[in-house]
Amino acid sequence: MGISDSDFNFVRTFIHNRAGIVLEPGKEYLADARLSPLLRQSSFKNLSELVAELRTNSFSPWNSKVVDVLTTNETSFFRDHAPFEALRTYVIPELIAARRCEKRLNIWYAASSTGQEPYSVAMLLAEHIPELATWDVSHLATDISTEALDRARQGRYAQFETNRGLPATYLEKYFDRDGLEWVLKDYIRKAVRFEELNLNKAWPALPSMDIVMMRNVMIYFDLESKRDILGKVAHLLRPDGCLFLGAAETTMHFDERFSQARRDRSGCYRCDMQYKQTG
Numbered sequence: 376m377g378i379s380d381s382d383f384n385f386v387r388t389f390i391h392n393r394a395g396i397v398l399e400p401g402k403e404y405l406a407d408a409r410l411s412p413l414l415r416q417s418s419f420k421n422l423s424e425l426v427a428e429l430r431t432n433s434f435s436p437w438n439s440k441v442v443d444v445l446t447t448n449e450t451s452f453f454r455d456h457a458p459f460e461a462l463r464t465y466v467i468p469e470l471i472a473a474r475r476c477e478k479r480l481n482i483w484y485a486a487s488s489t490g491q492e493p494y495s496v497a498m499l500l501a502e503h504i505p506e507l508a509t510w511d512v513s514h515l516a517t518d519i520s521t522e523a524l525d526r527a528r529q530g531r532y533a534q535f536e537t538n539r540g541l542p543a544t545y546l547e548k549y550f551d552r553d554g555l556e557w558v559l560k561d562y563i564r565k566a567v568r569f570e571e572l573n574l575n576k577a578w579p580a581l582p583s584m585d586i587v588m589m590r591n592v593m594i595y596f597d598l599e600s601k602r603d604i605l606g607k608v609a610h611l612l613r614p615d616g617c618l619f620l621g622a623a624e625t626t627m628h629f630d631e632r633f634s635q636a637r638r639d640r641s642g643c644y645r646c647d648m649q650y651k652q653t654g
C-alpha cells in the first residue's frame with residue numbers, strides 16, 4: 376500500500392522544516408520509493424508506522440535516516456567538466472597570483488555528497504598545479520546527509536562510479552584497487568575534511584572562502600532559502616572569490632550581487648563588491 380495523503384503531507388512538511396527541501400505535491404511515488412526500503416531495516420510494518428514515529432518523536436534516530444533517503448545524492452567525478460576547466464585555467468591561477476604572500480586557499484564544497492566533487496578538485500590541483508603543494512590549501516566538504524558523508528570519508532568507489540567522469544590516468548595515479556573497488560590514495564583522501572552542515576539552519580563559524588562549490592543543491596530549495604543562502608555566501612566569499620553553481624542553477628532573480636565570472640558554461644560567479652555590503 377502506498378503512502379497516504381496525510382502521511383505524504385506530513386513528510387513534505389518534515390523535509391522542508393529539516394532540510395529546506397521542497398517535495399512537490401504529486402511526488403507521492405518518490406516518497407514511497409525512497410521511504411519503503413527503510414521498513415526492511417526496522418520493525419515498522421508499514422509507512423504509516425514510520426511516519427507516526429516521525430510525528431511523535433522529534434529526537435527519533437529515524438529522523439536523520441528519513442532526511443538521508445529523501446536527499447538526492449547524485450554526483451560524479453569531474454561532473455560537467457566545465458567548472459573544473461575554469462578552476463584549472465583561470466580561477467586558481469588568478470587566486471595564486473593574488474595570494475602569493477599568504478600562500479593559503481580556502482575551498483568549501485557545501486553539498487559534497489559522497490565526495491566525488493571535492494576529491495576531483497584535490498586531484499586536479501595535485502595534477503596541474505604542483506605549486507600549491509607548498510601552500511596551505513583547506514578543502515572543507517559538508518553535507519546534510521550523514522550516510523553520504525560516511526561514504527565520502529572512506530574514499531572508496533565502485534567501478535561504475537570511477538567510470539563516470541574520471542580519466543583513466545587519474546584512476547591509475549590516485550587510486551589503489553581493492554577487490555572490486557577503488558580506494559583513493561591517502562594523501563588525496565586526507566586532504567579533504569568532511570563535516571555535517573545543514574545549509575538551511577544556522578551555519579557554524581566558517582573562515583572566509585576563496586572558492587565555494589555549491590552545485591546542484593539549491594535546485595531543491597524554495598526561493599526564500601535560496602536568497603538567504605546566497606546572502607550568507609556573499610558575506611563569506613572574499614572579494615575576489617568565486618561561487619560555483621550547478622549547470623541548472625543561477626543567481627539571477629535571487630541575488631543581484633552575483634554575476635557570471637565569464638561567458639562560459641562553468642557556473643562560476645563573482646560577487647560584485649559595490650553591492651557586497653547590501654542585502
Ligand SMILES: C[S@@+](CC[C@H](N)C(=O)[O-])C[C@H]1O[C@@H](n2cnc3c(N)ncnc32)[C@H](O)[C@@H]1O
Nearest residue numbers: 394446450486488518519520573574590591592
Ligand atoms: C545532487 S547532490 C550534489 C552533489 C555535488 N555537489 C554535485 O554537484 O555533484 C545534492 C546534495 O545536497 C545535499 N543536501 C540537500 N539538502 C541539503 C541541506 N539542507 N544542507 C546541506 N546539504 C544538503 C544532499 O544530501 C546531496 O548530497
